Amino acid sequence: MYRKNVYSDQDLRNSLLMDDSRPRSGLDALFDPRSVAVIGATDDPNRIGGRPLRYLKESGFQGELWPVNPRHDQVQGLEAWSDIGEVPGTIDVAIVAVPASRTLRAVEACAERGVGAAVVFTSGFAETDAVGVARQRRMGEIARSSGMRILGPNCLGVYNAATGFFATFATTLDFYRPMPSPVAIVSQSGAYGSHLAMLARRRRIEVGLWVTTGNECDVTVSECIAWMAGRPEIEVVAAYAEGVQDGSALLASLDAARAHRKRVFFTKTGRSEAGAEAVRSHTAALAGVDAVFDSMLAQAGIVRTYDTEEMLDAAYAASFGVLPSNRRVGFLTVSGGAGVMMVDEAAVQGLEVPPMPDAAQRRLKELLSFCTPRNPVDITAQVFNAPHLVGTFLDTMLDEGDYAAIVIFFTYAASVEFMAKPTLDAVAGVRERHPDRLIVMAMIGADEAVARYEALNVPVFEDPVRAVRTVSALVRAREGLARGPGAGAHTGVHPSGRSYTGGRLDEHEALELLASWGIPAVQARVAPSATEAGHAAMTIGSPVAMKILSPDIDHKTEAGGVALDVAAENAAREHDALVARAASYDASAEIRGTLVAPMVSGVECILGMRRDPAFGPVVMVGSGGILAETIDDVSFRKAPIDRAEASRMIAELAVGGVLEGVRGRPRCDIDALARAVAALSRFAAANADTVESVDVNPFVVLPEGEGGMALDALIVGRTTP
């Protein structure tokens, strides 16, 4: 047994080195170089230009090390070169640690010299002012025209503990030296990235590979994840970003990570409006609509974590390699109180806590009279008189309760002298007999005691609630991995409808266009005149809904352009009233009459599509009705998607429960809604060049078997196609 979290073995360490010594290119050069030049290298080992050199020397980096400094022959005991042009060999990575005013020139020199990748620490670029923005743009151009990759500017650099490559000035390395491990951290923020590394250390996580991308003039968080996806030694990636510019690149990198069975935990900030505002003033990155990002990760099968603690807990537990195969969780506890807390959190997290089979409960009760054998299985303090029973209880729970994960709450009891060894032995035995189950200890103990459990591949938490939260993250990681690459995307041939070719459509035209794609619409009649409105209402039957028909009036309610529950005999009079109000609301609007439709009642949803600045056309479904406006009950997907994926979107919603039928209400035609969402996603993808947004509000879902229909639709064309 070994702790997965750390590679302690020298052979393993060597296997991480690439097996040849030819020059590196692209991200290979950045993450795994054979030679490093430090431009702006200084003797002072604590200055920005001195630290990386010191770290590289102290860590035993085996490649070439070339300090570049025009004023010294030697730097930190190494022969120094006055200019990068004079360095006597191929440079995989150049670290650029010079003031902002000289940075561009240094980067240009690197590109001319044929350097594989440059790491630019310097700040004073796009995060400051217009001059900085221009400088950064130029730096990106150098990368693209030369093929040299650039990390930064305004970043804290990169390290790869497996090779002793430390291209960073992060002072964290004055506190400890990282060991090789299968856990990687990718952080857009430099300072927060090093904070993460410190917290990880305190959380007993070794971080073997660490990179901060800063202003991302070239290398992005997405690209780093994609590179890690291809590296067998990396198993867990904790990613932190404030904004994502290229959604497709991110999704492709996450697909690659999933294909290689990496466990990725992604924290994106700028969740709130105020937070998004802070992102803008911080990195000038566009935070985008957070709910879209949330849905994109769901679509990609990647676990989004919402804060540092959650992300690091998940990365820590995932580094031991066992993910639960389903949502069934068992709890063994010495405290009934802790049992209740864990069950509460399991419910919040959507985990299942099924009871033990009756026969097994009876058997456990015979073994230990005070125990509560249901689940949580409360072994009580009585276990102190019979520590040998811990293993029996655990085996019984796994064999007969069939839990994919077990959390064992032993508080400090597992550290008390007479309990420590029997408990550890019991867990070791169970671990060996059930290698596929996730076993988690919730306990308080000295580092040595905790390390003994970790050596069994058993993660340890002090707080039982955090333990349960983390089990949930691992369950979701496993569920994500179970999805094939590109899961849920619509691929096959499908009937397609008419194209949107621009121009303003009135509600009737919009409904008809969408209907051609398979989104059913209410059978409404256009009434150019009062007389025709009266006829239409008679044909449809009382009461009817009437709306003003105009391509120029988007907000009909505001314009007084909607009348509900109109008796057929009043329809003609109502027609005139609607037209009069609309004309006074907007005298220049083209008014084509009214639209007369039957009153329809069912569960109201909203369908839509948007062009997301990062992800392109996305399809949306959410709760309708007024409450929806305050509770954000929406789900997005990158268009196009298939019907199964649309069903998953609906299942994510609160209104999903309503549609399933609550409190004796009939189940609604969820399948009809899913078909409409998928159809709208095909329309969105096919018309991405011409359509800015679509709102179908409401789409009314009828009882099962009766379908659903759009009652209103608004299509907005792109102004700059």
Next chain:
Amino acid sequence: MYRKNVYSDQDLRNSLLMDDSRPRSGLDALFDPRSVAVIGATDDPNRIGGRPLRYLKESGFQGELWPVNPRHDQVQGLEAWSDIGEVPGTIDVAIVAVPASRTLRAVEACAERGVGAAVVFTSGFAETDAVGVARQRRMGEIARSSGMRILGPNCLGVYNAATGFFATFATTLDFYRPMPSPVAIVSQSGAYGSHLAMLARRRRIEVGLWVTTGNECDVTVSECIAWMAGRPEIEVVAAYAEGVQDGSALLASLDAARAHRKRVFFTKTGRSEAGAEAVRSHTAALAGVDAVFDSMLAQAGIVRTYDTEEMLDAAYAASFGVLPSNRRVGFLTVSGGAGVMMVDEAAVQGLEVPPMPDAAQRRLKELLSFCTPRNPVDITAQVFNAPHLVGTFLDTMLDEGDYAAIVIFFTYAASVEFMAKPTLDAVAGVRERHPDRLIVMAMIGADEAVARYEALNVPVFEDPVRAVRTVSALVRAREGLARGPGAGAHTGVHPSGRSYTGGRLDEHEALELLASWGIPAVQARVAPSATEAGHAAMTIGSPVAMKILSPDIDHKTEAGGVALDVAAENAAREHDALVARAASYDASAEIRGTLVAPMVSGVECILGMRRDPAFGPVVMVGSGGILAETIDDVSFRKAPIDRAEASRMIAELAVGGVLEGVRGRPRCDIDALARAVAALSRFAAANADTVESVDVNPFVVLPEGEGGMALDALIVGRTTP
């Protein structure tokens, strides 16, 4: 300056002792005894009967110590007595550490001897079987008939570090010995209570007073809080309970705590249905409806925490004594990324993050060119070149940004050699100049570094998100303290209506009864016949709503007894159809005809009252409509309440946002809704003996100034009044 968290001063320690030596009674005996007998005392210092004696000796308890053991003359070097009757003095507390079979006899002997309070560790009572339940009931009777207070059974005891009184066998005390401090823990669960103590220790919180109540045959969590409320040395109480039997006692104790300005943080488990189930099988305590408990704490102005970490973080920070006077929070950060994370969490918590005034922003920008001076104020790594600016930035933020709280994110920078002293000095200066502001450090550092900030009354967090979450808890604690005792309860004279005297009321009668209390109802007409239904509909005007009128049919929709949007000319026919359907739904139901009412549209809410098993009559308001059934948007209060308190209930709801007017919708008549809620609460309180529940669904709220009205009402009488 001193760290509030610990009393290091011997005088202070002495002042905590009561100033005389007369016998204690009631909870004074339990928490602050002058003499202790240990029944079942043993020589083995690690057995349950040996530990308390050892702890008491080791801690220098100054009172009398009397081991009771019939088989030994001496126990642990102290003279032992064969029977409690022989003990040569007044016994304030007796610790009972004998097997379950002998416990009752021992407790009876204590009562006969006139012991002040007994601490009963033994388990095997109500948590096991019927025999245990009977034994526990008997134990409670002994307490009530003798006046001797009993803690437990099935508890881990109590300690008071100020006097060295350790009446517990918790093995936590083998790891460390608590010091006197203003922080108390009250836990129903014994094992979880000692886990909390251990975690608190690791969280750098001294817990001076600690008590676990176990099965609560007599002494309850509520009573312990009430006792602490009266103790000047206690400032912070972290309370943990699984169920509350006597809601009024709890509220009274919380009122007392608030009156004495204690900061109470309350964690109650059994939040989920599965958790409530686990509570039942664990302690046989009734978890009650969790949403009611939640609302009761809101009404009491007490902060409910949802897990251990949140509770201990809040207790830790509150122990330093500064609570923010409003919701304005400022962030000073060396990492833009951390700034965004903190702003995100502030938004989740409902804190305000107002920007710095423009002039102040300009001044800071001049001082440090790379900084982002808005809020978060991102001082960037540039501060490393100018550490003397930390104080200037903080003063500017407090003076001109006027934040009630500041979180300073310095990650490990505040521990780096050249930054440590300037940062500490800056914070010390600011702390002194702004004693009323909450200043929180988010940093990573060695214990000594953290202790230096704590000595300034500056709480320290590693995780910035947890820091923000805790600021929110302190803000809410302050807001709670600002409420007067019994705030929101209706007290004055108010017009009251007719009493409910039992029997089944039909909808019309129920609406009329509630109207007599001030709850407006729709103007509906009773139609005993089809003809009368037609007349009523004509008078009201098309379309109308029609419902079957029967005191025997509660679920009218299910019975096919509701027709909406009926044209007046169809009302007579519809009447017959409704009556026919109702008759076939329930042939034995008394059918009084139909109720004909105008169609009313507005924002639908639900009003109601319930008899909560712990808290008695509670009034409820929540979202209406079908989505409400899946999102639990409800708020409760103990009846009766005044209108202002009803307004606070509405503000807690998601539908509160809708009523305020979202996306251009008009503001609704929230005041009318609040009046109706307050009126219903008076009805609920006045008719508590006869009414089991009331549902007003929907109560439709109209635009501002137009009021609101109940469209339907159901009153259910108590079957066992």
